[in-house]
Amino acid sequence: MTRLAWLLAVTCLLALGLGLGADSALADAKGAAPATTGPRPVHGLAPLPGDAPVPLADRPPGAFTGDGGPSPIIFPPQQLTVRFNHKKHVKELSLTCTTCHERAKTSTESRDSLLPKPTRCDACHGSDHRDLGAVKTDDDALISQCGFCHIGYQPGDGNKVARLVVPRPNLKMNHAAHVKRNIACSQCHGAVEKLELATRDQLPRMRGCFACHQMPGPARGEARGDCVNCHLTERGGVMKTRFDTGLLKPPQWLHDSGHGPDWIERHKQVAGNDSRMCSSCHQERFCTDCHDGRVRPRKVHPNDWISMHPTAARQNNPSCTSCHRQQTFCVSCHQRAGVSMSGPYANYSGRGRFHPPPSVWSSPPRSSQHHAWEAQRNMNACVSCHVERDCATCHAKVRRGGRGFGPDAPAGVGDSGFGGQGVNPHPRNFRDRCAGALRGNARPCLVCHDPRDPQLTECR
């Protein structure tokens, strides 16, 4: 035991160390600035001078401290090779967002590039980008020089500038629809006018979208909260979750459904509460693979489960019943393997005894390991091997259907050799409930009681 515990602890620490080490390496890579030569520009290289953190109030609605930016699955990493000072253009030069991003007014799809064309800069910067193969600049104006905006540009580079990469987001987005409803840019992108360079961090957060998108269907127009309203879909209308950038999973705060490492143990409550949300991403097959599956799911059952499952079933049986019907799945296999009181191998000569000896397990007086306690603690464990006959053999009160080991059974009747105890198996408050039981379904009563049994009459 102790050695095993040490082994687990060491493995945990190794995994933790691996995770932290890899994360710091990732952070280092992310923080590396592009190499530049020549006079180092001061503005437009970061959201704020000196790469100071952007105040939360100026970030997009829904952002929070330490959120790491928007989802890299939805908004793939960008490569910004142009420095730009939004604050100067908007605050000092009194330009509006759509002066440069004019296509935002008409764009209906996320694949539309809303970055201004280089020619948009020419009017003020004195450059001429009409022919990108031979861009002209005004040699007398600093703001006209290629290196003024293009990071890393060297005078001898001619028309070669570093490539700007802004991948299309993995999302549906109709800017025109939002503009039409007078939704200001800042309602989704934050206070870009207060910043210099606008980075990925100014892209919308799903939490912010819900400020409007949480209305039920028929009454609220198109600002619905359905996942597929904004997320890309696959055939059949379910959300697309696999992208080149990774696997999309819900954040923790979204319906408290963060798919953490122990999600398999915790999903019941969330799925039982709102299964339609699950079906936004998952088809039926995803659920049936476990809940009605025919191949042992590794996420649920570890290796060598078949050897360990008897102990697990007695300790943790409610989990079994969420996928297995005991009187079909369990009993059938147990009968084949001879682990059953009724079945072909019940009296097999080579068969040993599954439970403790009768003196402990079934004979009076009750020991602390008597089967009654085990049945009371975890009835499902009994039901996964036994059939009704096994219990009725001793607990039936009357001879019915040609047998009976109850107090009124004739001596010698029976096919198993057990003597009848006639012990009342009912719980202590049974008399309060027996009338409802009899009225709702009399079959279980009649398995053990004669219809004229005075006790049944009392219940009626």
Add this chain to the structure above:
Amino acid sequence: MGLRRASLCFLTALTLPSPALAYEAEVSATSDAQFYTLRSPWGDPVVRRRRYTQSLALHVTDIQGDYVPFGPQLSFKARLRLDADFGKEGYERDPNLPGTFVPGLEQSPVDVMYAYLEGRNYLGGWVGFRAGRQYVTDALGWWSFDGGLVRLTTPAYFQVEAYAGYEQRGGMPMLLGTERYAGDGVYRGNRDELELNQYPYFLEESKLAPAYGVAVETLGVHWVHGRLSYRKVINRDRVVVSPFPDTGDGFERVGGDRISSERLGYSLRLNEPGLGAVRGSIVYDFYNQVVSERALATDWYTTETITLGADYDYYYPTFDGDSIWNWFTHSGMTTLLGRAEWRPSRRFDVVLSGGAKLFETEGDSGSYGTVEQTGADPDRSETGRLTDALANVAGRYRWSDGSVGLRGMTEAGRRGHRVGGDVTTTQGFGNGLYDTLAIVSLYDWEDGLRPSRSATSFSYVLGGGIRPFDETRFGVEWEHATNRLVGQRYRVLATLDLTVLR
């Protein structure tokens, strides 16, 4: 000559250009082959599993015509499954061999897992429906029925759902059902080849069990979601009462409408993204007249990377209304867990949880045995309690094309323990063309009631797959387990997933 002409005409007609159709169709198939062997705890019999499972699915979308955002949508989904085990021997299925016959064993059962037509956003978005074999998932569990469901979506932040039909059961005529969704506690199946006096404890499989339900659910508000559901299932078949062979008095049967299950459930979730969440559910079983399930979970989003929580779960076993076990003394079990989750990055997260599981009995098992009990109704005024301690750890680290995960657990109490864990690694190659899997496990368990069945197990799985086309994968897994009870055990699994038509 005439036949050739007719064939030519037919082929020509097939190849004539036809107008473009709006709908999209997908046919997918999965095949799984498993080979392993199980041995009785006493060495004999040996059960060979030679399993082959095949499923075939059809999914047709946009049957209504061109897709219009928020407009009516009509789709059809179906999945058919063959679950064969060629290791099931003939002598196990022959009722004339009572020494080896296992009631209800079918070698190659076929079932329709689901098959339904679904409509959404009809009548201005107010009405949706489903017709056919379908699933319902809510606080009352994961369940399947054949019938119709209508959903009314209102602008007042709630929707109403009503459904009626027949519970999916194994004996449904012509409908290829399974017993998976029928209430538990009754051993039943196909008795076609059995005499009345053979295996009377094995009841005739039930056929049509009417079921209906209604649910009211909140909608559209993200910080709260509640669902109130009611469902009733009725047993209607005539079934034998006694599980014992007839010795001349004849078999008595019960018939008529009687409760299979009748339950009311409610679940609620409240969450505030900056604070945390509370989730709770409760289920009342009308037939058993008890609260059969209740749960409460709280999560406190302590920091952006840490979540602390506590879970309470109570489960009281209930069975189909035909089962005697509903009325045998038994208790619910309560699980209490504290939980801490740490997500320092998108790639790495780890969860620790620990707590206790409480079992109850009527009467104290520790002291009760000192009193001679020989048939008298025992004094059960005291409540005995037994507690198991639980602890779990789960963590994972992911990179672009692979991951490593750790899972560890222990559950220990007076009746024994389980402790162990496994490490799982996956790695893809060739831009997703190939994938590999390795799992190493070490578990130790002690069975307090059967010390001879205690063991330590070491096992590993090696697997790999190839995806030659999108949504097509062929994979193989090899599992090797070793413990003192079974010596060496091997298992081979081969899978093939295909999407053959779009």
